[in-house]
Amino acid sequence: MRNRFIALLGIALAGALTLLLGGCASPPSGPGLVAATASTTSATSSAPATTTSTTTTAPLTTTTSVSPPAAAAPVAPAPIDSAPPATTAYQPPVAAVPAQPICGNDSYLNSDNQCVHRPQSAPAAPPGATARCTDGTYSYSQHRSGTCSHHGGVAAWL
Known part of the structure; x- marks a missing residue:
């Protein structure tokens, strides 16, 4: 005994x-x-x-402590009677518009931005006319596209 x-x-x-x-101290723990x-x-x-x-x-014991997440501070709402902040909206630069010539009552502005004499009635082809329209008027058009379009089309090119 x-x-x-x-x-x-x-x-x-x-x-x-x-x-x-x-x-x-507790013994080290981990795999292996x-x-x-x-x-x-x-x-x-x-x-x-x-x-x-x-x-x-000796049993290996692992202790893990987790603290709760910190609470976010409350955000106070904006006063109702306050005005929104002033902002300036983006305004693109204004492109320079080329000056268009002002054509008289007997002229029109063509696709080249030039004044051209309107078709007119005459017994014979006036100086500068380029085509005779089907309705008998003479056109001063500088391009074939659209010539005599409101006069029944082109009867003859001059």
């Missing part, structure tokens, strides 16, 4: 010594790490030689 008491006392002292030397083991052997008295060996495995 006395040997058993001495063996238990030795184990307790060895465990206390292991804690003091090893500290109270093996649990820490502590092995103690008690010394025997002058009685019959008896050796007791004890191996313990």
Whole structure:
């Protein structure tokens, strides 16, 4: 019985010594790490030689603490009677419009932006006429496209 008491006392002292030397820090944990083991052997008295060996495995414990997210500060609504901030809308630059010639009552503005004499009735082809229209008028058009379009088409090119 006395040997058993001495063996238990030795184990307790060895465990206390292991804690003091090893500290109270938790053992490292993670993949591939093996649990820490502590092995103690008690010394025997002058009685019959008896050796007791004890191996313990300490469980690995991981503690994770998560703090709650910080609450956002409340946003005060804008006063109802306040005016919206002044903004300036983008205004593209104004393109310069070329000055158009002002044509008289007997002329029109053609596709080249030039004044051309309107078709007129005459007994014979007047000077500068380019075509005789089907209705008998003479055109001063500078292009064939659209010539005599409101006069029944071109009867003859001059």
